[in-house]
Amino acid sequence: MSAPSLRVDLLTLFPASFDGFLSQSLLKRAIDRGLVEVHRWDIRDWAEGKHRQVDDRPFGGGPGMILMAPPVVDAVVAVRGKSHPPGRLIVLTPQGRRLDQEKVRELALESRLVLVCGRYEGFDERIIETLEPELLSVGDYVLSGGEVAAMVVVDAVSRLVPGVLGDAGSAVDESFGPDEGLEYPQYTRPREFRGRAVPEILLSGDHAAIARWRRQSRR
Numbered sequence: 001m002s003a004p005s006l007r008v009d010l011l012t013l014f015p016a017s018f019d020g021f022l023s024q025s026l027l028k029r030a031i032d033r034g035l036v037e038v039h040r041w042d043i044r045d046w047a048e049g050k051h052r053q054v055d056d057r058p059f060g061g062g063p064g065m066i067l068m069a070p071p072v073v074d075a076v077v078a079v080r081g082k083s084h085p086p087g088r089l090i091v092l093t094p095q096g097r098r099l100d101q102e103k104v105r106e107l108a109l110e111s112r113l114v115l116v117c118g119r120y121e122g123f124d125e126r127i128i129e130t131l132e133p134e135l136l137s138v139g140d141y142v143l144s145g146g147e148v149a150a151m152v153v154v155d156a157v158s159r160l161v162p163g164v165l166g167d168a169g170s171a172v173d174e175s176f177g178p179d180e181g182l183e184y185p186q187y188t189r190p191r192e193f194r195g196r197a198v199p200e201i202l203l204s205g206d207h208a209a210i211a212r213w214r215r216q217s218r219r
């Protein structure tokens with residue numbers, strides 16, 4: 001089989017949290033068709049000692065646990081070395097640049113993304129200093145782990161991979177598309193629902209008029 005358009009490597013302490021996400025709908029189809037390839041790696045596999053410890057208390061005190069540098073850095077280096085190119089390295093953190101559709105379009109041009117999911121109170125700073133990854137946030141709120149954030153990135157990026165969406169126009173003609181702004185209101189059957197009719201113009205067959213109406217109706 002030819003190489004996928006996009007390969008994603010997910011580094012996490014909870015690989016199973018992606019089970020449902022990867023086994024349904026659009027993404028599953030993209031994977032089955034060889035357009036997108038997703039690999040999951042358990043950071044704990046690079047941890048040392050009997051207890052394979054990956055986190056520890058913060059120096060200086062304070063709540064929670066911090067992800068230790070050795071297993072995370074070793075995992076990232078090993079995973080990047082498993083395939084060529086090493087991939088664009090992204091660490092998910094609320095301290096990163098906030099994801100938007102422009103960034104999604106940029107990431108969709110890559111052939112390989114390596115996404116590192118944090119947990120607990122986050123990363124030992126030397127992980128960031130050593131690997132110099134791109135820091136990415138999915139919004140100004142705090143999740144309990146980077147897995148949900150990684151799913152947001154993979155979901156948004158993979159639907160821009162050529163062939164993933166059934167209709168190539170779908171990604172153009174929607175919110176945050178090239179013409180800016182948000183999508184216009186959409187309707188499907190039935191023509192009338194609880195006394196609300198579909199706008200007459202959409203039934204007119206007049207494509208120019210419909211396009212004009214849609215431009216004017218963008219939110």
Ligand code: SAH
Binds near residue numbers: 119139
């Ligand atoms: N103590 C950190 C938050 C840790 S939350 C702080 O105050 O910034 C635990 C992990 O969840 C993070 O390491 C990160 O990988 C992930 N995470 C939480 N919120 C996120 C967000 N908004 N965007 C991306 N990742 C996030």
